[in-house]
Amino acid sequence: MRFWQIIFAGCFRRLNSLASIMDTNQIRNFSIIAHIDHGKSTLADRMLEITKTVEARNMQNQYLDMMDLERERGITIKMQPVRMLYEPSRESAYILNLIDTPGHVDFSYEVSRSLAAVEGVVLLVDGTKGIQAQTLAHLYQAQKLNLVIIPAINKIDLPNSRPEEIEPELRKILGDVEILKISAKEGTNVDYLLEKIVEKIPPPKPGLGDYGRALIFDSTYDDYKGVMAFVRVFDGSFKTGDKIKFIAQKKDAEVMEVGYFKPQLVSQKELNEGEIGYIATGLKDPTLVRVGDTIISNFESQISNLKELALPGYQEPRPVVFASIFPKEGADFNVLREALNKLKLSDAALSFEPDSQEVLGRGYRCGFLGSLHMEIVLERLKREYNLASLIATTPSVVYELVLRSGENKTIFSAADVPTSDRYTEIREPWVALNILTPTRYLGGVLELVSSRRGIHQDTEYLSAERVQIKYEIPLAEIIVDFHDKLKSVSSGFASLSYEFLELRKGDLARLDILVAGELVTALSRLVPREQSFEEGQRLVSKLKNLLSRELFKVSLQAAIGGKIIAREDISALKKDVAGYLYGGDITRKMKLREKQKRGKKRMKASGRVNIPSSVFFELLKR
Numbered sequence: 001m002r003f004w005q006i007i008f009a010g011c012f013r014r015l016n017s018l019a020s021i022m023d024t025n026q027i028r029n030f031s032i033i034a035h036i037d038h039g040k041s042t043l044a045d046r047m048l049e050i051t052k053t054v055e056a057r058n059m060q061n062q063y064l065d066m067m068d069l070e071r072e073r074g075i076t077i078k079m080q081p082v083r084m085l086y087e088p089s090r091e092s093a094y095i096l097n098l099i100d101t102p103g104h105v106d107f108s109y110e111v112s113r114s115l116a117a118v119e120g121v122v123l124l125v126d127g128t129k130g131i132q133a134q135t136l137a138h139l140y141q142a143q144k145l146n147l148v149i150i151p152a153i154n155k156i157d158l159p160n161s162r163p164e165e166i167e168p169e170l171r172k173i174l175g176d177v178e179i180l181k182i183s184a185k186e187g188t189n190v191d192y193l194l195e196k197i198v199e200k201i202p203p204p205k206p207g208l209g210d211y212g213r214a215l216i217f218d219s220t221y222d223d224y225k226g227v228m229a230f231v232r233v234f235d236g237s238f239k240t241g242d243k244i245k246f247i248a249q250k251k252d253a254e255v256m257e258v259g260y261f262k263p264q265l266v267s268q269k270e271l272n273e274g275e276i277g278y279i280a281t282g283l284k285d286p287t288l289v290r291v292g293d294t295i296i297s298n299f300e301s302q303i304s305n306l307k308e309l310a311l312p313g314y315q316e317p318r319p320v321v322f323a324s325i326f327p328k329e330g331a332d333f334n335v336l337r338e339a340l341n342k343l344k345l346s347d348a349a350l351s352f353e354p355d356s357q358e359v360l361g362r363g364y365r366c367g368f369l370g371s372l373h374m375e376i377v378l379e380r381l382k383r384e385y386n387l388a389s390l391i392a393t394t395p396s397v398v399y400e401l402v403l404r405s406g407e408n409k410t411i412f413s414a415a416d417v418p419t420s421d422r423y424t425e426i427r428e429p430w431v432a433l434n435i436l437t438p439t440r441y442l443g444g445v446l447e448l449v450s451s452r453r454g455i456h457q458d459t460e461y462l463s464a465e466r467v468q469i470k471y472e473i474p475l476a477e478i479i480v481d482f483h484d485k486l487k488s489v490s491s492g493f494a495s496l497s498y499e500f501l502e503l504r505k506g507d508l509a510r511l512d513i514l515v516a517g518e519l520v521t522a523l524s525r526l527v528p529r530e531q532s533f534e535e536g537q538r539l540v541s542k543l544k545n546l547l548s549r550e551l552f553k554v555s556l557q558a559a560i561g562g563k564i565i566a567r568e569d570i571s572a573l574k575k576d577v578a579g580y581l582y583g584g585d586i587t588r589k590m591k592l593r594e595k596q597k598r599g600k601k602r603m604k605a606s607g608r609v610n611i612p613s614s615v616f617f618e619l620l621k622r
Helices: 002-020 040-050 068-073 105-115 133-144 163-174 190-200 330-346 371-384 439-451 482-489 529-546 586-606 613-618
Strands: 027-033 080-089 092-100 120-126 148-154 212-222 226-235 237-239 243-246 251-254 257-261 265-268 270-272 276-280 294-297 321-327 351-357 361-368 390-392 399-403 408-411 423-438 455-461 466-474 495-506 508-515 525-528 554-560 563-570
Touching (some): 040 080, 040 092, 040 120, 080 190, 105 371, 105 495, 133 148, 226 237, 257 270, 321 330, 330 371, 361 371, 371 390, 529 554, 529 563
Parallel strands (some): 027 120
Antiparallel strands (some): 257 265, 351 361, 399 423, 455 466, 508 525, 554 563
């Protein structure tokens, strides 16, 4: 009995300590930012253990990666907030609000949203790999927001770790600052890192008004409580029963519940300024809550201009990859619409609008931040919303046509490009590409980028062993397999990041693919005219290997403007219809084979080839 009394007393004391911290001076809000696979999730695990936020018996690796998909792939897809009670001594206690962030370039929008809700960041660098492209991209974002940056070199426990070489590279970028050396896996110096977070990251600034004001940085959906807005409170407080208003959406609601993340949702009486937590809005329409919107409470109805109260939100994410998603069964269209609306709550970078195609029926044209983002969205739709039978078209970038009338027309798919006599030029998106690589792989990297129509801009040596190269390149050349090819030519050491530049005129042609004589618009694409023949031959050859054989001969053709430029044939499956006959007149077998020949002719005339959704994506890989 004595044992349980001690346990309950300890838990009660920690809860009291947590509840008693109402002073914003005792709050620290921060994020961990780094390139993919540099140890963010592992560092978060150690912090949860040290602060006893999660009991040891419940602890598991990548604890803050709440989705099975994240654990399977070993990457963080969704940002995840958590509140920790840190007690460095008996006399002091602090609330640490951590937002764990992804590292992949496709999920950089998740990082930008988390940075708007905190006062500082831990910049984590892998001690075996050094500074990577996404390390710099996240760092520049944090610097623009004037956040306190605490650099730390991770994985010092590994035999191939080289912190002494990486430290000068960091100092060249950050200046003369203290650089911590830690091992998130072993827990080495993580205690010291927590002390530095309390010491260097400032507490939230005091609020300015009597009303409550909070910024939505993420959201999710609950069948009972409706939309759950994840917020950072900047002014005042929010509590159950408060009347609230969403400034951008001009929508009123009533707070059903407020609380914080542990990382599971834990309700509390009130959410005060400086805190990070959630607000259950009770709203059942997911489209009414937008990431970046401001929620206000305790406001006076006579306030003339509510927009003046809006907090600085985020720039709208700019989708760079577009693909249409269709349900195989037309009855699932409404299910797909509801699933996309709910998924957008937790993935603000996803955009979609209705689309329809003669062959595939009704669906949605979706915009993504990259090919990995598209893969993750499709997988989440299948797993979380039971939409296993989905067809996704070939990923594409957005183009702009200059029509002969002088108007500009946005094109999301090559199938929408009219005949060449109706427009004067096609403009394609270009991006600024930043690649970091060891100098010994520089030649292979330069050859790869040049083969993708890249234009060299600058080369900068961070050290004798590492070099940063900058290119301008068409976005269409890097959206699918470029990252894999880059890893291949650099033995996995090179990394990249990119930013949109502008739309530029290109000499492009629409390449169509015909399967069994039927135009498959979902396979059409825009390609550089000088590469059209090679690209057409590559596509039909690859398509021949990807499609299964039918009972009739299938022709695969590539065409530009109605002219066939490449062809492959898939031979028919053979079946000996006379195989069961033995003896007798030979004319019996001849009659059966003639009947089979006539049947195959009819089948070829009316038969259709089913193209699996996986084929659309595989075709883009080179």
